[in-house]
Amino acid sequence: MRERYIVDKKTGKLIPRNEAALEKAGFPSIIRDAMAPMQSMVDGRVYDSKSEYLRSIREANARDGGDREIVGNDYRHLMREAPMQSGRDLDRAIARSLERLS
Secondary structure, X not given: OOOOEEEOOOOOOEEEHHXXXXXXXXXXXXXXXXXXXXXXXXXXXXXXXXXXXXXXXXXXXXXXXXXXXXXXXXXXXXXXXXXXXXXXXXXXXXXXXXXXXX
């Protein structure tokens, strides 16, 4: 994987992006293992540890040759659609909807 660089505004030199983020924050980012309790659809157990939950999915796939995937962090339902800019946009949207219906 290629590394990304940014320009340090103080020195004008290129520095790795992850180092720049560390300098800006002043401390490293920490990803916690804890999560809100969640019941697994695979084995029915309740997990509050990300690593334990991931391990259970991997083990279930290994046991029965499954191809289970973990999906999530889908925030699209929180994003609002861009407002229509003009009456023409609305007219086009209605025309497209009517075409789909016919």
